[in-house]
Amino acid sequence: MNNEKALVWFRRDLRDNDHAALSAALADGQAVYCAFVFDSEILDALPSKHDRRVHFIRESLLELDAALRAKGGGLIVRHGRATEEIPGLAHQLGVKTVFANRDYEPAAKRRDAEVAARLAAFGIAFVHMKDQAIFDGHEVLTQAGKPFSVFTPYKNAWLKRLTAADCASWPDQGRYAGGELAGVPGLDEIGFKTTDLAELGIRPGMSGARALWEEFAAGRIQRYGALRDFPAIKGVSYLSVHLRFGTLSIRELVRTALASGADTWLSELIWRDFYFMILDHFPHVVGHAFKPDYDAIQWESWSAGYAAWCQGRTGYPLVDAGMRQLNHCGWMHNRLRMIVASFLTKDLGLDWRLGEKYFAEQLNDFDLSANNGGWQWASSSGCDAQPYFRIFNPVTQSEKFDPEGSFIRRYVPELAKLANKYIHAPWQMGRGEQEALGVVIGRDYPAPLVDHGRAREKTLARYAVVKKAV
Template identity: 75%
Template sequence: MKKEKALVWFRRDLRDHDHAALSAALAGAEAVYCAFVFDWEILDALPDRHDRRVHFIRESLVELDAALRARGGGLIVRHGRATEEIPSLARQLGVSAVYANRDYEPSAKQRDAAVGQALLTDSIDFHTFKDQAFFAGDEVRTQAGHPFSVFTPYKNAWLKRLTAADCAEWPCRGEFTGADLAGVPTLSEIGFAATDLMQLGIRPGMSGARALWDDFRQERLEHYGERRDFPAVKGVSYLSVHLRFGTISIRELVRAALQAKDPTWLSELIWRDFYFMILDHSPQVVGSAFKPAYDAIAWDNWPTGLAAWQAGRTGYPLVDAAMRQLNHSGWMHNRLRMLVASFLSKDLGIDWRLGEQYFAAKLNDFDLSANNGGWQWAASTGCDAQPYFRIFNPVTQSERFDPAGKFIRRYVPELAKVPDKYIHAPWLMGRVEQEAIGIIIGRDYPAPIVDHAAARKKTLDRYAVVKPTA
């Protein structure tokens, strides 16, 4: 007979269904409390009080609270240091155990270790579960028992390990209890302000995730592989921010991906697990190259170049359009994330870590594992990275993935009148042609900040320090 009381600590899993920690608590306790902490350790590090991610979380919590109240419970929301608030709340409620889903970021692992130790002193158990990853890092290993560092063999082992049981939904049935339910604080009460989240059409919460998922699953999943690389085409899922904050379950997505005719989207979900695993087992990637030899690369200290890249003023239209999309919306198409990362590190010769930091500040869907993995992939410093000599050509990438310049014209409107012939390299227009359309390169739109061919040669020389081990 169930007699215990339990506390479920929500973090990046803001839903009331298919939730591993919640399922376990409901199955093992007669009364289950639910809590979320706006953690000072995280919020105080944010440079902008108008942060869409905090706004997204807050609105998602309102929906989660309503869903839990409809089931007899509700969400206890605290604002403070999680390492103090969770043990204090557990003591106050008299629970015998706290349940949470695992996080793989180094700071989160340190936080959870501190919380577990504090709970232990009060004889309160701390149970953690795999939920945000489909397979955790220890579940998919080489035959020798080591973590993988190359994606394709990892993917093959991931698929080989997969069973129907892994895809099963965690049932969340049982008795909830409400206590100290003051509701979710306003943004201003936690020191933040409203953003343009709604104006951008970003719908938070489980309902927002469901609407996007239904649209993608019904309309685009079967064509994902053929459409995903074209930023002017509605081809991707746009679910990344919902996966980041757990308003939808990874298991539900994997189940659908396994049934799709095209395996491409499943591969993208496996990449997500791969980067979780890398971060979990190699926390040194935060701030350092996965391949230590690449830390010997001498990057250029070029503040003007970095600022031009950040502002979308490099003179390369597709790079600039991508950066302006990021600055405007907090999101960037994945193909373009690879392009602009390659451009920063290999055309401008600027340390990839500066680009990683800029993305971390701007992306609504910022996830340390994927962001770090993607940047190290583009800079050729990471696990299974593109070879150092593979350098994206920003013009040919533009011609291939935005052939009509539709995406460019949307985000770089000063180029709207440029003929298709020149939209990817407008500096090739003659002066007479420029004057005829009222666009003077160097006045109305920047001339290229670097020559790609010359930059490519310089990059190959720069990476020569690690060629023998590449």
């Protein structure tokens, strides 16, 4: 029997099944320890100690620990700098190899390089596995051998390369080691507070992911293309937070999408790989435009406008409903993410990085690659972005995607009494009607921050600096 030992470092992959790093460690015949680090470098930078994501992780770890214990193992949980905790733990346990799944964020890559160097000093190998993406690195390239910067050709190449083996599940048979199993610390032990996950119906862990996935796959997945743009309708999967923290496997989702003929939903999963690839190959997108010419744009300096956008007080009902949904539950419907991002950058003329930062603080499913990609798409500064002259009209978008005003009424209740013809642009009501309904614009609900038509002209002028680059 192989008496050597290995350590699997869990990060954004909080499950015990179809797990590339875990499977690779077990396949080596080594006794496998499992660990997670509440990384103080990440936690200390969070603006609030009531962070739903930390709570979600902690609850998911409880379930993961129980699942690993049922297999003879368990989870060693540490709190500190991962760059110190993982090498120290690996050395203490006397392992030969540390296994982890790849992360594509620049900070994570720097962290992993430091961990690898410290492990090497102990004579311990560090093995990275591909897990959160179907393809990564140099697996999908242009005919010239370069990374793609346009989605559709990337998608076509992705699909052409895909085989059954690429989305097959990883086995998990092997020997687990128990180690120093002190259990998962409480939130208070790592300096955080309980949040409202249960009140919001957010169920963490593998079981939460499985329940959502089975419900979606049983029927809605085939209607996703028809329903996905309407925020008042239950049309999307709501799996984004589970994909972010890896409580279910991307490979299972791709297999089901292919088997169901759910091409539109499969495209969304490919977009996820695409943005991982962009972040991996073009790390300058963190803080800078993918297209450097767009860094020359002169944005407005308007703190009151930004605050109104954050609070859902812009005077445009669907924009405000989307922002209030985000503030209430840490999630926003994807169509609304595009609308509110377009409004911030092209109606208010504010820097896309302000919106990117606010989303990063608020979203339960915050993922740097997708968040950065989405914001750069909306501001026209990113790869394969919408043209700078394409500017969403917040009123027509509202009329098209929330025609009865159902979503607006849910999140902007002060407008609940308005007739459908006014719900999208309440300032068009006469003063008498406003008084009669108790919704006086400027008193009970804000007047529009900007006139969309005039704002559009200002945006076209603002983007003139990059016209030649388009």
